[in-house]
Amino acid sequence: MNSALHLFGERSLTLVAATFPDRGSATRAFHALRTVSPRKLGIALITPSDPRLGRKMEPESNGIWHTLLRSHAWLGLAGALGGLALAALVLAAGWPAALASPRATVALGGVYGVFVGMLAAGLLTLRPDRARVTAQVREASEHGQWSVVTHPVSAHEADVAQDLLTLGGGHVLRSL
Known part of the structure; x- marks a missing residue:
């Protein structure tokens, strides 16, 4: 599969x-x-x-609910990891604003990543x-x-x- x-x-x-x-x-x-x-x-x-x-x-109404739950869980996690990786890249590149507050950069990267992952999951669940x-x-x-x-x-x-x-x-x- x-x-x-x-x-x-x-x-x-x-x-x-x-x-x-x-x-x-x-x-x-x-x-x-x-x-x-x-x-x-x-x-x-x-x-x-x-x-x-x-x-x-x-x-398949039950299947749609499973899609909603699975996609939000997996894409939210993937988004968080992607956001954290992007934050690490920004820090490694030496961007002054990120270096001024590395904890906030990492936290925002993770939060924004989760947000993007959840939006993608919502679109996937809606199936336009x-x-x-x-x-x-x-x-x-x-x-x-x-x-x-x-x-x-x-x-x-x-x-x-x-x-x-x-x-x-x-x-x-x-x-x-």
């Missing part, structure tokens, strides 16, 4: 969705995905004005790439369109889903 993946509590990091103008094409694409996917639970059909749209778009896809699917649903959403757990699964949804005539949306 990639060490970057330890920051995430979700199994599926990518979101692949497609919007369709009618029920028939969405249903055909949905069944095509279910035929080739060994994980049938990661695929959802979203109807116009679907009351369960949020749950279908983000089925997924939010964009979710917003477009929500808008399509509000305008009477159908959507198919899948939560692939590998790059191969994401590529297969994207290809099948494109072949099915959908407007495909994909997060990173």
Whole structure:
């Protein structure tokens, strides 16, 4: 497992969705995905004005909390270490302001490093790439369109889903 993946509590990091103008094409694409996917639970059909749209778009709510906790812990620590290393470099370079108060330089380096790490963790938890896809699917649903959403757990699964949804005539949306 990639060490970057330890920051995430979700199994599926990518979101692949497609919007369709009618029920028939969405249903055909949905069944095509279910035929080739060994994980049938990661695929959802979203109807116009679907009351369960949020749950279908983000089925791993516990995983999101784990992502929040893991990413803030690890990136906060990494930020602190990076800030301390930067403070040490500034002191080693002989910057007069840093040398005038080395303890404050080290303390501020650590605090600012934690702050930067926590900001990065917050951005990672918010997943703006997924939010964009979710917003477009929500808008399509509000305008009477159908959507198919899948939560692939590998790059191969994401590529297969994207290809099948494109072949099915959908407007495909994909997060990173």
